Amino acid sequence: MKFSCEKALLQAAIAVASRAVASKSSIPALEGILLEADTQLRLTGYDLETGIRTTVPAEVTEGGMLVLSARLFGEIVRKLPDDVISFSSEGYLVNITCGMSRFNILATDAEDFPELPSVEEKNDFTIPREKLGSMIRETIFAVSDNEARPIHTGSLFEVEGQGLTVVSVDGYRLALRREPISRQDGAPAFSFVVPGKALSEVEKICGESEEEALVVQGDRHVLFRVGDTVLISRRLEGEFLAYRQAIPQNSSIQVVGDARTLLTTIDRVSLIITDKLKSPLRCVFGDHVLKIATKTGIGDASDQCPIDGDGGGLEIGFNDRYLKDALKAAPTSSVRLEMSSGVAPCVIRPAEEGTDDFLYMVLPVRLKAGD
Numbered sequence: 001m002k003f004s005c006e007k008a009l010l011q012a013a014i015a016v017a018s019r020a021v022a023s024k025s026s027i028p029a030l031e032g033i034l035l036e037a038d039t040q041l042r043l044t045g046y047d048l049e050t051g052i053r054t055t056v057p058a059e060v061t062e063g064g065m066l067v068l069s070a071r072l073f074g075e076i077v078r079k080l081p082d083d084v085i086s087f088s089s090e091g092y093l094v095n096i097t098c099g100m101s102r103f104n105i106l107a108t109d110a111e112d113f114p115e116l117p118s119v120e121e122k123n124d125f126t127i128p129r130e131k132l133g134s135m136i137r138e139t140i141f142a143v144s145d146n147e148a149r150p151i152h153t154g155s156l157f158e159v160e161g162q163g164l165t166v167v168s169v170d171g172y173r174l175a176l177r178r179e180p181i182s183r184q185d186g187a188p189a190f191s192f193v194v195p196g197k198a199l200s201e202v203e204k205i206c207g208e209s210e211e212e213a214l215v216v217q218g219d220r221h222v223l224f225r226v227g228d229t230v231l232i233s234r235r236l237e238g239e240f241l242a243y244r245q246a247i248p249q250n251s252s253i254q255v256v257g258d259a260r261t262l263l264t265t266i267d268r269v270s271l272i273i274t275d276k277l278k279s280p281l282r283c284v285f286g287d288h289v290l291k292i293a294t295k296t297g298i299g300d301a302s303d304q305c306p307i308d309g310d311g312g313g314l315e316i317g318f319n320d321r322y323l324k325d326a327l328k329a330a331p332t333s334s335v336r337l338e339m340s341s342g343v344a345p346c347v348i349r350p351a352e353e354g355t356d357d358f359l360y361m362v363l364p365v366r367l368k369a370g371d
Helices: 007-018 070-079 130-136 196-206 259-272 320-329
Strands: 004-006 034-038 041-046 050-056 059-062 064-069 083-090 093-098 103-104 124-126 154-160 162-169 173-180 190-195 212-217 221-227 229-234 253-258 282-298 298-318 334-339 345-349 357-361
Touching: 004 007, 007 034, 007 041, 007 070, 034 070, 050 173, 050 196, 059 173, 064 070, 070 103, 103 190, 124 130, 130 162, 130 173, 130 196, 130 212, 154 196, 154 357, 173 320, 190 196, 190 229, 196 221, 196 229, 221 253, 253 282, 259 282, 259 298, 259 320, 259 334, 282 320, 298 320, 320 357
Parallel strands: none
Antiparallel strands: 004 059, 004 083, 034 041, 034 064, 041 050, 050 229, 083 093, 093 103, 124 212, 154 162, 154 190, 162 173, 173 357, 212 221, 221 229, 253 298, 253 334, 282 298, 334 345, 345 357
């Protein structure tokens, strides 16, 4: 194998492929990156659950395949001078030169590297990369980390008509985002669940480009093609929460607030809440004012925030982090909070009537007299 490549391009490609490299594996090759050179240079990382393959512009003069330690290869390239890197191999001995720097390291046989799964196309859709990234970013915080319900350790992708809905749930909260997508009229509806770990990597490689990303559903896997990078992940199997039935439809109390102001107020009051000293936020929704207070072993704190509407004095408790996560993710500056009692969920929607591009639901915490 022999090729030359700009350092910055190769470094970026290594960083992308490394995201799917196993940190520790009984198969040593999985701790490395597979390099394939023919008419182009491809780098692949695979941990048997998620695989990432990216293509990098390079001048290939001799083809070949081999596996290099992801950690060592990445560190070498990162610390080389900003110049063209020359790469050549003879057997398993690899020579890397750049300027006056030279490295000779050992590679592994490419035959030891498992093949990425092939994704038989059942259904697909395209969506702008930036939009896909934002939908993942604004829902992934509610993915469960409880392996007792594996299906909820991922996000549901639901394609119906000309729309895509992404939903995450963890038993205490729900996050939902909707966006229109271009599809042929009459195309069948379909859905699948993608592990949160894989989606976290998809979000990172999406960037802010308006270029289209392709999403392909296979029998057991799902493929995301973003520019020159392909990510393949296994799908999660099981019955996802019937989220439509879980969302309250007719809430007697509705107030509107500025998401940033609400977040800042909650953040201040939460300063005395720690991992060791946990306490719910006591929220009282009054006439055009929301009063928030909490008390822990190191003291107490309270603050107020203006809202539009009358909460009728409703008193309700919340986990501070769950409320903050939802308000941080909300893609609009103004939000509507819908509630019906101190033990019913709080639903956060866009303040503007008739829009449904996001919805967050947070379950309340029961308040004790001393809280």
